[in-house]
């Protein structure tokens with residue numbers, strides 16, 4: 073018995089010795105080299121990872137959900153493989169879009185940014201996305217940004233014009249290496265997101281981009297050598313990566329729309345200063361599309377995460393379990409485009425029901441023999457481990473192949489079906505196919521894999537059938553009326569009535585009131 077315990081403890085201390093998970097190798101597709109590469113970290117066993125965060129001027133939509141669920145799974149999987157992951161994700165809290173929003177609402181940039189940062193956390197946590205280790209904001213990094221720009225200017229990579237500072241792309245011979253664009257193909261912003269409001273006439277070359285923008289009247293501004301101003305979009309990530317994670321990181325992630333120019337520019341800014349690669353692996357998620365077009369705030373074809381979860385998407389007007397959204401996202405490879413349709417969501421609803429049933433199975437109903445002694449326990453663990461090894465190997469092979477969650481999910485569905493079959497046989501036919509330990513192992517393995525994908529059965533905050541969307545909407549109308557007639561006591565009463573059943577109201581600046589489950 074002592075020998076068994078020592079072996080088991082060794083297994084815990086150094087999983088590499090005793091675990092099939094570590095025998096094979098993880099490969100990931102690197103946008104920079106345009107191929108799958110074996111994953112080798114800078115420091116053994118540790119991963120530094122940075123993903124571009126949201127520009128906070130509106131609620132997050134399903135496109136954002138896809139991006140951050142994707143990185144969440146990358147992170148969870150690396151952790152499951154035994155890596156220690158340090159994950160940083162920024163908030164862009166200075167931007168023309170935020171300023172415009174503040175102007176329209178008669179509000180301020182910090183107020184808008186704070187509101188949507190809070191909303192980001194509310195929404196993304198509902199999706200069971202783990203919090204990042206750090207969430208730097210641009211406004212917290214102005215000195216570091218100014219310092220970088222100064223260094224670029226000193227080295228001849230940047231030039232100042234009337235209070236603006238631009239990056240001189242001609243100086244960086246490797247410009248275009250990430251996107252694979254030749255100079256002649258580079259129409260600024262083509263296929264990607266651009267930083268609006270740059271003064272084209274001040275640039276020496278049309279592909280030069282702003283590092284610092286001179287303050288316009290009434291805009292928030294910071295002091296610098298070039299006068300009062302604010303940073304351009306791209307420099308923030310270079311500065312925050314360096315400040316929080318160092319000169320070279322293992323993984324840099326973001327949406328495919330950021331490859332050019334945003335990530336190309338991050339590379340240009342960082343690498344000329346350090347002489348080192350900014351990131352070893354560049355990972356990009358595919359776009360969520362609506363009728364073939366990228367879902368985006370700017371195109372107005374978006375569905376917010378909260379509307380979708382709260383049953384306010386017209387195509388599927390019922391509350392949707394957040395795990396359905398995860399499943400919808402994960403049934404496609406993260407690099408591929410993903411079409412947002414009613415049928416795809418319905419398929420995910422059914423898929424989640426299958427997995428949820430299996431995760432919820434009450435094995436106590438299966439007449440399992442009690443696990444009496446420690447020896448029995450260890451023995452059955454060993455058997456369980458062996459019986460799940462083949463499954464682990466398959467799941468791992470799928471995920472090792474550039475995080476192929478679709479293939480990984482196939483293993484989960486198979487497991488769910490086996491479990492369900494055995495459960496039904498035992499409960500309804502009085503027979504059994506599997507040993508007890510095997511059944512337990514299947515159940516534990518399913519829970520384990522689901523955890524790697526962040527799929528967890530969440531306690532229902534409200535019994536779904538009791539939420540009556542029409543009833544809520546009619547109360548909202550009554551409250552709207554009351555507010556218009558300045559009957560604030562009545563409007564507060566309605567808010568409280570809804571709050572009491574777990575419905576929180578948020579009054580938008582557009583006069584609309586949104587609701588979600590608390």
Ligand SMILES: Nc1ncnc2c1ncn2[C@@H]1O[C@H](COP(=O)(O)OP(=O)(O)OP(=O)(O)O)[C@@H](O)[C@H]1O
Pocket residue numbers: 124125126127128134135136138139265325326327328329330357358359360361366367368369370
């Ligand atoms: N439709 C989408 N599908 C997948 N990822 C997306 C989608 N839209 C944005 N993202 C990603 O979400 C992250 C945060 O994006 P950001 O806040 O900059 O949004 P955005 O591109 O300004 O949004 P929008 O295009 O809706 O205005 C980025 O990595 C971006 O690539």
Ligand SMILES: [Zn+2]
Pocket residue numbers: 123124125309334338
């Ligand atoms: Zn970025």
